[in-house]
Amino acid sequence: MNPTRSALLAGVRDTVPMLVGAAPFGVIFGTLAIASGIPAWAVLALSALVFAGSSQFVAVSLIGGGAALPVIWLTTFVVNLRHALYSASLLPYVRDLPARWRWPLAFWLTDETYAVVEHHLRAHGTAQGGVWYWLGSSLAMYLNWQLWTVAGVLLGQSVPGLASLGLDFAMVATFAAIVAPQLRQYPVLAAALAAGAVALLARHLPYKLGLMLAALAGVGAGMLAERLAAGRTQEEQA
């Protein structure tokens, strides 16, 4: 087999566990978005053009709640800002590549592809078709996400009245299941408690502005708790 093709396929193969993990979220996203009254073209456009799962979920919740456009954009920015870290971390491997490689690879950058590709490039560098490996992982994640979104949209359309069946609860359950394991770390727990309290108090603010306040309060509380914990460790060591 030619080396380009085998690198591409290796990228796809190493991404398979991530594909399996993303599949239920794609279905839940498509179904939920339809159940919240968002038209099918917009649901498909979110997956095809934004292609960032957690921000898509948050956007569905915000759009359904009648949030203002700047709130949606700012929340998307905050939720997706971690991709800048991935972008910075992978830059050394593509610094010398032409723009026709870097622009599409940037578009397809996700948590999953970053995890798989960074691991591979750190071990093997770009010598053995590393960018083809990266492209393989990117395409696999992208096509997988589109496929499961479509499945979710079809499911949402074929079962009318899903919202009244309590499908809106599925969003809360999904978020809770993502957050809960992170609460073992005290600064993250502090961040969650502060954000939750502010969100509850500010829930009547218009345009979902309370979400922005809560996110700021949570990040501030997390950093404060981290600093306090670091101070305590230093005292113990002294």
Place this chain on the structure above:
Amino acid sequence: MTQPLWLAILGMVVVTYGIRLSFLVFGHRLAFPPALQRALRYVPAAVLTALIVPMALAPQGDIDLSLANAYLPGTLVAGAVAFYSRQTLPAIVLGFIAYGVWRWLF
């Protein structure tokens, strides 16, 4: 619902693609401050909890701690299962079952 929808999505595309392009395409002109890097670690928990808490405690707008609020037990079950098992999918399924059973009971 937020209108117009296409504008909401276009803005999300610009913001998200801009972030992903940042270093990969314009990297030689950018620096990532370490404080921002630490702050980012708390974003997912803060944003998701800010969405969960009002929905679980006040699904109709007012705080509702009565038996009629099935969101609360459902959310607690989903969170507890995920906390102890670190498995997302079983947590969602069991949370949903708890929610359904609660609604059927009360």
